[in-house]
């Protein structure tokens with residue numbers, strides 16, 4: 001099959017950067033990872049080398065690679081003839097599971113990606129409220145489209161200017177979209193109050209990740225979320241939880257159920273498709289009724305809610321609702337995090353590894369969890385890339401996300417032996433890096 005580099009050379013001729021998702025070009029190896037097979041907790045590259053998979057499809061692979069229940073769902077789809085562009089009994093069945101397990105969900109619609117889900121639901125919030133502006137939180141991510149790929153992750157050099165002139169995160173997004181975005185720092189009640197005070201009459205929604213997996217796993221203070229809920233309710237502003245990543249990661253429900261703060265609308269995705277492209281958006285009936293044919297907000301598409309991912313989604317829900325599913329994941333979680341804590345303590349490492357269920361972030365440069373985007377500037381991307389490269393060389397695949405404090409995780413098919421190996425490899429990489437640079441070891445003096 002050739003080497004990764006040879007494949008990269010060929011692929012670059014016919015696909016920009018040799019990839020179909022820009023962040024698949026890995027800084028750690030100077031090429032994309034071209035996969036030839038996935039099995040359980042392992043992923044094999046085109047050279048036939050096997051790696052322990054600690055990316056798990058960016059969080060979509062909670063069932064791991066090639067899970068038997070998903071294979072069975074695919075067989076069922078073949079038997080049915082994977083009819084497309086029709087509703088089936090399975091769509092209603094899957095929507096009913098989501099209504100039962102996501103606190104704010106009276107009604108649901110399905111689509112393929114998380115970006116698609118946030119796009120449609122933002123449109124519904126605007127249609128419902130008749131307002132256009134969006135209050136968003138720095139460090140949070142909600143997809144790659146014009147409506148929201150603005151002001152989330154400004155470079156340090158654009159900080160704090162981002163709050164006056166929201167940073168446009170891609171070429172090609174017109175400046176006019178930035179005029180509709182109001183970025184604020186997480187966990188800052190005064191900034192929230194001020195933004196709502198100033199823009200309540202124009203603001204359709206406040207959007208946030210209840211667990212900020214896209215930046216160091218930052219969690220919201222309980223009273224902060226309570227305040228967001230109160231102020232949005234008082235001002236006819238939709239509270240939008242983006243749970244594309246957090247839903248079903250820790251238990252058979254959304255994070256909002258656990259946090260006890262119920263938003264108006266929510267997006268969910270990633271793991272719900274069991275590895276196939278499936279996302280959903282849901283919310284209170286009165287908001288979901290905005291969608292045509294009940295209301296005036298358009299949402300249609302040839303491939304919307306394709307039967308194949310719908311059946312895979314049902315298979316995921318069946319697996320994840322089994323009584324032993326989350327206890328098994330929790331066992332891995334306990335092993336991994338007590339192991340990491342031991343390593344941090346033993347070597348006095350200046351880092352923190354927050355998690356929510358089976359997904360975690362690694363933040364270098366501080367011993368306590370960050371509370372907002374600005375507090376993550378201590379993280380050294382270059383140093384983290386060299387740590388991830390060491391892991392890669394020893395057969396553990398962490399996606400590099402350009403070296404940022406992004407998210408990683410494991411699946412139900414990972415074993416205790418897998419976790420032991422990951423811990424061993426991580427420990428060696430941390431020690432090597434801290435000995436070389438000394439950057440994230442605390443100075444005792």
Ligand SMILES: Cc1ncc(COP(=O)(O)O)c(C=O)c1O
Nearest residue numbers: 113114115141142143242244245
């Ligand atoms: C919170 C959140 N929202 C939206 C998205 C976009 O999802 P997708 O990559 O499926 O378009 C992601 C993806 O990482 C995400 O983590």
